[in-house]
Amino acid sequence: MLTVETIRKIKLAHGRDGKTIGQIVKDFHLSRNTVRKVLRSDATRFEYHRTVQPMPRMEGFTGWIVEQLEHDSRQPKKYRRTAKVLYEQLQGRGYEGGYDAVRRFMRRWREEAGLKAPDAYVPLEFAPGQAYQFDWSHEQLEIGGLPMAVKVSHMRLCHSRFPFCQGFPRETMEMVFEAHNRGFDFFGGACGRGIYDNMTTAVSKVLRGKLRELNPRFEELCAHYLVEPIMCTPAAGWEKGQVENSVGLMRKRFLAGRTKFASIEELNEYLLERAVGWAKSQQHPELRDKTVWEVFEAEREMLIRPPKDFDGYRLEHCRVSSTCLVHFDRNRYSVPCEAAGKVVQVKAYAGRLKVVEGGRLIAEHKREFGRDKTVYDPWHYVPLLDRKPGALRNGAPFTSWALPEAIERVREVLRRYDDWDRQFAGILTAVPSHGLDVVAEACRMALSQRTVSKDAVLSILNRQQDDELASEVSIPSRLELGCMPVADCARYDRLLRGAYAAQ
Structure with missing residues (x-):
């Protein structure tokens, strides 16, 4: 194979230095035919292209492969066999050649049959505030010292190209809602259209063409933000190519060299900081005289601003156990003891849970994402202490209930008595009606008076309540009579006559 440099030296030796073909042959150790070919051609580079690929071991098997390929071409794409599968089936029929020969034969057959379309795409253009693209990616990171598969939501404005990404422990419906709330909060509004793939949290069923049966809660989200959802064609990632590029941008630029974070909150702050820094330094691909951040600032004015965030929760109905617990997502959460045995509604948000019974909020907890964890609120069980003080x-x-210092000191003093649990339970049951701070102050007064008992604390609470009621009655400093009294001593004589008459 002649290199470009050798061809250049041959042409210079003949055209500039006036050397003959024989001299060039001796100087470069080439054949005369090679030198003549270079001098007679205007080409500056020679390449060899193989037109026929010999595949001797494929003889006798090509007919069977063609039959299988023709059969697969009439099947849906997801049921067509790959080159690897056909190669393994060929080996079962006695084929001793390599896999590469089978792959090249299948590719050439599909090209000749017109089954392999060229990789060509139509460039897309979006007006300010017209559309955004949304997608998920899965990242293997270390959170809090433990390996974790973090689900990262990606939302990218199509006009300004600003990427907004946030990490979540799950990819469930409530996480989709929270990702949109955070994105639209940062952007300052929503776009007219949202471009999605066919994620199961949004699409219940894929119908013919662009028709989709959407999840009702996802439709509520779109209606709240006045967004028209557009679902991509299956396996057509180029329809949301910008957000696909955002995934690579996050992995190669934002997370390059750092995969350890103390918490998901720290990860999200880091991702937002890197995204803003990238946007302020990156030139916009179309508006070359502006950065991505400058175009984003201008696009903000074109976004639709909703009055408030979407109430994004996933609703489930659960029955409260006899131990006043509801089971949700492999974990248990306490509710007030009055709800034991009832069916309640659990509203699951991205970071918290709300328990509703009869349209009334009865409990709220921080959400746990592990397994077999139990989250207690001791105040849910305090009414039971009136009947079960031994608990x-x-x-x-x-077991690990943190109470105010004064109440803790009262408990330690009461431990000297056999019925300390009953007395302390009586003090705790007064908290719902009086308030924790008021009961703590009553405990401090009892400790200062050295009269620590249930009756003493309750007496102090009752006195405080009576004082508050008395202070609410206002007595004027000067009383004025509307009718002045008149002196009449004869009234006494009349009263005496009436008393004698009665005897």
Whole structure:
């Protein structure tokens, strides 16, 4: 194979230096035919292209492969066999050649049959505030010292190209809602259209063409933000190519060299900081005289601003157990004891849970994402202490209960008595009606008076309540009579006559 440099030296030796073909042959150790070919041609580069690929081991098997390929071409794409599968089937029929020969034969056959379309795409253009693209990616990171598969949501404005990404522990419906709320909060509004793939949290069923049966809650989200959802064609990632590029941008630029974070919140702050820094330094691909951040600032004025965030929760109905717990997502959460045995509604948000019974909020907890964890609120069990005071000794909700210092000191003093649990339970049951701070102050007064008991604390609470009621009655400093009294001593004589008459 002649290199470009050798061809250049041959032409210079003949055209500039006036050397003959024989001299060039001796100087470069080439054949005369090679030198003549270079001098007679205007080409500056010679390449060899193989027109026929010999495949001797494929003889006798090509007919069977063609039959299988023709059969597969009439099947849906997801049921067509790959080159690897056909190669393994060929080996079962006695084929001793390599896999590469089978792959090249299948590719050439598909090209000749017109089954392989060229990779060509139509460039897309979007007006300010017209559309955004949304997608998920899965990243293997270390969160809090433990390996974790973090689900990262990507939302990218199509006009300004600004990428907004946030990490979540799951990819469920409530996480989709939270990702949109955070994105639209940062952008300052929503676009007219949202471009999605056919994620199961948004699409219940893929119908013919562009028709989709959407999840009702996802439709509520789009209606709240006045967004028209556009679902991509299956396996057509180029229809949302910008957000696909955002995934690579995050992996190669934002997370390059750093995969350890103390929490998901720290990860999200880091991703937002890197996204803003990238946008302020990156030139816009179309508006060359502006950065991505400058175009984004201008696009903000074109976004639709909703009055408030979408109430993004996933609703489930659960029955409260006899231990006042609801089971949700492999974990347990306490509710007030009055709801034991009832069916309640659990509203699952991205980071918290709300429990509703009869349209009334009865409990709220921070959401846990592990397994087999139990989250207690000890105040949910306090009404039971009136009948079961012994639960204070070994009750699971009370083992690590942090109470105000004064109440803790009262408990330590009461431990000297045999019925300390009953007395302390009586003090705790007064908290719902009086308030924790008021009961703590009553405990401090009892400790200062050295009269620590249930009756003493309740007496102080009752006196405080009576004082508050008395202070609410206003007595004027000067009383004025509307009718002045008149002196009449004869009234006494009349009263005496009436008394004698009665005898």
